[in-house]
Amino acid sequence: MPPSPPVITRFAPSPTGHLHIGGARTALFCWAFAKKHHGHFLLRIEDTDAARSSDESAKGIMEDLAWLGIEWDEGPELQVSGKSIGGDPRGVGPFFQARRLKTHYDPHIMRLVEQGKAYPAIDTEEELAAEKKKASDAKANYRYNRASLTKIPDIKDRIRLIESGEPHVIRFFSPHEEINFTDQVLGDVKIAPGEVDDFIIRRRDGFPMYNFAVVVDDHGMGITHVMRAQEHLSNTPRQIALYRAFGYTPPAFGHMPLIFNMDGTKMSKRDKAKFARKSLKDAIAKDATLKDRAAGLLKLDAALVHDFLSGDNDSLDVAAAIAAHFKIGLPEVQVSDFREAGYQPEPICNFLSLLGWNPGMKTEDGKDLEKFDNAFLAQHFGIERIGRTNAKFDRAKLLSFNADAIAAMDEPEFARRFRAWCEEFDPALPAKVTDAQRWLWLCRAVKQRAKTMRDGAKAAAFALLTDDGYQFDQAAAQKNLLDKDNAGLKMLDEVAARLATVDPFEPQGIHVLLEQLAQQTGAGMGGVAQPIRVAVTGSTVSPPLGETLAVIGKQSTLARIHRCLAAFRT
């Protein structure tokens, strides 16, 4: 067997949905730390809550990680784009906790029970509820009173009970002692004796509880550094107590600051429902009839929509339908949301890594180094520069990073990625622009207008028009075609005649011709360009005309101009 890597980190999501953006940062930091120390990054799926876990979620999370470029050296295997991620080189799997019950958790449970360090508890729900009520009435903290411990004092009887199959949970016998540890991020943390009570380590259904499974697995998998979000800080004493009970050496712990929305609330899937609900309510405020028509417009069940509106459900289906109908973007909270919105993995990782960490380096012109890739992280990441303060997730800054990343791509790369994104999320565009050359022109036209791929698709909307299927913006037509004694229309006559002579019909040639026209007529580029825009797109906004017209094509361009002339010439 090969020697064990010096550092082994892990990311241990529970498969209850897509990868949360905060989880992505945790994974990224764990990955970067392992890489920095030439160690392994391990992925473990914590699916001990069978009711909420699903294999699709696990697969989705793995795909999200892979898309971000965060690849695990050990863990479940995933085939993506022709390669395989994961595996079990040290033989420490399986990596799904639900598959480790008999082999790993149960023996550890019995070991503790036999040593008197854990015991079966048979309290009824009523008994426990009464104890909790007593504690809250007395304004005291609830601590399990160890009733079951005294009910069955003899260890042999406890083992007999467990083996009998009679319903029970297993509780950890928590020693009355101080627990302290040095957190790699926060520093020394001290917890007084009595703070950790006899928490449950195995449920009635035989599945292990989180704190117990984590300890068994982190030890069994040889994890050297546990890095996770600060919400887990208060779990650490429980886990350390367990390590002590087993006689295992705990790993190093590092707790990272949390990430919130700009308004300080937690980033959660429900944000989407909240946002969609507000949007719909705002629309209803403007048009009261919408309230009754909403379900019909959204093509959804009326009761479902009604309940959604009143806040009785947070249906993601309703939220998505509202977003689609009003053409609004829902707040992104999962990696898949960002992907769908047209964000690129590199700027996401870059931005994420700056939430609670920074390299502390300067660029050549003396500014703080902010832009870097995962390879840089793998080389320079360190726990000592992780901050301690919670961060707010500023989507505006992420957007700026994404825009910069797109701007920095060369044209073929952008063309490739833009096509891939469109094919998955907005297939109408590649379906319409099938010619490779025109796709390249389209990409050139759209690239610097695209802060996200979705922006790019919006900027490319002109390419989707059919030659007689769009309306002319009346105000734009008045100003650019009819004003000043039909100056625009007269220009279009000339434009049409000259464009007919352009061959090949390519951006550069078109551009040169339009400039000549602007000069010769004295109309200026604006005087030439705007009438054309109105004619071929119906509005005054489009990418530069060379690319725009080339993408539309000679035949369509001329057809559109003639249609426009016919429409406005009286």
Add this chain to the structure above:
RNA sequence: GGCCCCAUCGUCUAGCCCGGUCUAGGACGUCAGGUUCUCAUCCUGAAAACUGGGGUUCGAAUCCCCAUGGGGUCACCA
């Protein structure tokens, strides 16, 4: 409420560990100009912060204490 963690521009942060070089730097956003065939990009500039109070010290954003504020956590979820 108990326990625990945290505290620099609106936001992410540099500086803090090893007090002086900080009239506190950068980035995003905002505002004002400029370039441009529209939109967008791009360029230039501006406004914008050390939570408060005590201490230690010749000197504190930097060290200590208190207050205040924010956050996490108290499940047969993870």
